[in-house]
Amino acid sequence: MVFASAGGRRLFTRKTRPGAKGGIPAYMTNTDLLKITDFGIYCPEGDFFIDPWQPVAKAVITHGHGDHAVGGCRSYLTSPATGEILNLRLGQDTPIQVLPYGDTVSLNGTALSLHPAGHILGSCQVRVEHRGWIWVVSGDYKTCPDPTCEPFEPRRCHTFITESTCGGA
Secondary structure, eight states: OEEEETTTTEEEEOEEOTTOGGGOEEOOOTTSSOEEETTEEEETTTTEEESOSSOOSEEEOSOSSTTTOOSOOSEEEEOHHHHHHHHHHHOTTSOEEEOOTTOEEEETTEEEEEEEOSSSTTOEEEEEEETTEEEEEOOSOOOSOOTTSOOOOOOOOSEEEOOOTTSOO
């Protein structure tokens, strides 16, 4: 379980160790697979940012809203529908790679896949796996049915980073 505040960039994590019998809890900091930086959520092993706050070299985007998809990045990775939205917002020349839900790509030996978030058309959760650890970043999500998008798909993970507009800090 993770509590994150994008504005304050504070993060608390409760995880279970990979392969631990009975899911023995291991309390750790956010200095593991994903880190909060001045540019956003960063994966040092894969060398990419998820929903960066400033332009970066490699951006993985959860959905097309402006607070998640900043312009000026050298490259983008996202779902096909969000890729179309980014083309409209950022221009047809924007270097966008699309990844269908459930497919996996390797970024510097780190496995990354996208899964439906149920928020808006094309919204996705980002699943990151490296050396047995699995982290999921939700971006915005919604668990109630919405005919305009794929339904939220829960993913097993050791750490879940969720965005919460009204969660308090």
